[in-house]
Amino acid sequence: GSGLTNMHGSTGDIIFLGTTTPQLEEIFWTLTHDLKQDLGGSGSNLRTPADCLGSSRCEYSCYDTQALCHFLTNEYQDELHRPAFPYKFKFKFDGCPNCCVASIARSDMSFIGTWKDRIRIDQDAVNKYVEKDPAYPANAGAHKGRDWGPFDIEKEVTDLCPTHCMKWDGKKLHIDDANCTRCMHCINVMPRALKVGKETGCSILVGAKAPILDGAQMGSLLVPFVPVNPDNDYEEITEVIENIWDWWMEEGKNRERLG
Secondary structure, three states: OOOEEEEEEOOEEEEEEOOOHHHHHHHHHHHHHHOOOOOOOOOOOEOOOEEOOHHHOOOOOOOOHHHHHHHHHHHOHHHHHOOOOOOOEOEEEEOOOOOOOOHHHHOOEEEEEEEOOOOEEOHHHHHHHHOOOOOOOHHHHOOOOOOOOOOOHHHHOHHHOOOOOEEEOOOOEEEOHHHOOOOOHHHHHOOOOEEOOOOEEEEEEEOOEOOOOOOOEOOEEEEEEEOOOHHHOOHHHHHHHHHHHHHHHHHOOOOOOOO
């Protein structure tokens, strides 16, 4: 591929193909210093981190994804631009378990927003959904394009809970939060009645990849909960990252991803 430009490729916004090795540093200098552009990585290094809109637009977000993504992008510029790993490494940041950037499936280390305390319940709003109040459409009205029949809280919420930790007694919704896996289904169906907890942070998962022979592998939970604290430069998060990198660079074989 000589002189080709790939717009919006799988690993970045613009990919230049066909240059020569002596030109690489000149291109980096021109783009970063003269044109003031940030450059992502390609090769056996940290790839360009990706995040959802997070707290800037989404009420479900449990931490500021954009702030953390920006911090780690700046913190690990050397790892972005100078390959030093056995193979590529990807960060992705999801503000909540809805996983809008698919971090659990597409990144070596994913940061998924979560909460430690109880789901907040507005029992009056729950009853509004049950009573089919037109001001309280299920799924925030996302499925109102056709007639799905009357809303059934047991059929559409409690029976679909993966751990069956919810119960509707006809007047109140009860949640056994100790068995809740934070799947977000109930919150998505009744967003005006249920909200994420107030003690928020993120879970860290590692090892997602899509090898050709084995098929897609989801990330495995490594750290169930970690506070996301910009005041200390995300010290707890960077400590986890660097300990993993130290081990991986010591033990990983060439072209062997973290998982």
